[in-house]
Amino acid sequence: MPVNSGGGHATGSSLVGVVTVTYNSGAFLAEFVRSCSTQTGAQFLVYCIDNDSQDQTVEMLGAIADERFSTMFNRTNRGVAEANNQGIVEALRAGCEWVLLLNNDTSFGPGFFSTLLADCVRHGWRVIVPKIHYDIPAGHVWYAGGGFTAIKGYTGFHEGIGERDTGQYDGARTVEYSPTCAMLIHRSVFDEVGLMDESYFVYFDDTDFCWRLREHGVTIGYTSSTTLVHKVGGSTGGRNSPFTARITARNRLYFLRKHLGLWAAWLWTPVFLLYYVAQYGLRGNGACLRASFQGAFSYQRMSCREPPLPPGLGSDAKSGI
16 A cells, blocks of 8 residues: 655644545545645644545545645555554554544535534533534534434434524534544554544444443534535445435444344334335335345354454553543
């Protein structure tokens, strides 16, 4: 896997390693690069991990002139979880004290990185997530906090989803769950909790990570001091994609088996199957219905395993966190 080092090895106690996974991301990559390049008040390096894109993404990554950007090209699609791990390890090796997992189908203002850092220090958090808006309709909430819903199979939920943002979710507080499309994490957390579980490939890897944070007593902070705009489903085709339907059905049952036991997966399987019939079958989406059933009966072939730890890199300073 060749790496274009980009010449960047900046130092500093608040150095942020931004990790983003590209896969046929050409439609929104330019805006993401602009958002990163115009950041102020924070030292950062960006690690772009490409999962064998077949569109113009590879060419666009090669044309980035900003020396703070590095690119790793995988020869196959290794999934979001594994590619995130590749980027996390590279960031830790470069001495980054913080890792920002960040989707590239996003845009954000020039103070995004520095505001997240400042709020972590202010509140004593080692993990922080921002308020997130939909791109369409503009000004509407996609994420403003979240947790786990036991009555829905411990699926992670978003507070405020779909609501027009009138400031009703402003402020700072702790939350149980957040997607990792924009999550800033102190390097010490990975030594305690481990990296991402690569078995998921994509979807529910963030749910799994948040669950493990909770098990280890690591707080997730939420702040409205800065906002991200997310082109939801931009890289995977959205919820009406058969791929999304299959992998989501598989992973939600794998998550239950891994954390609550095989009995929990068995108990929830018929409930989820009925849900897929209502969600897809009654709406005439036979492709997604078939994909969901395939996924629901494939999780048992997955091996539950502990996620990897960083390879002996250490995390000496906590910088008051």
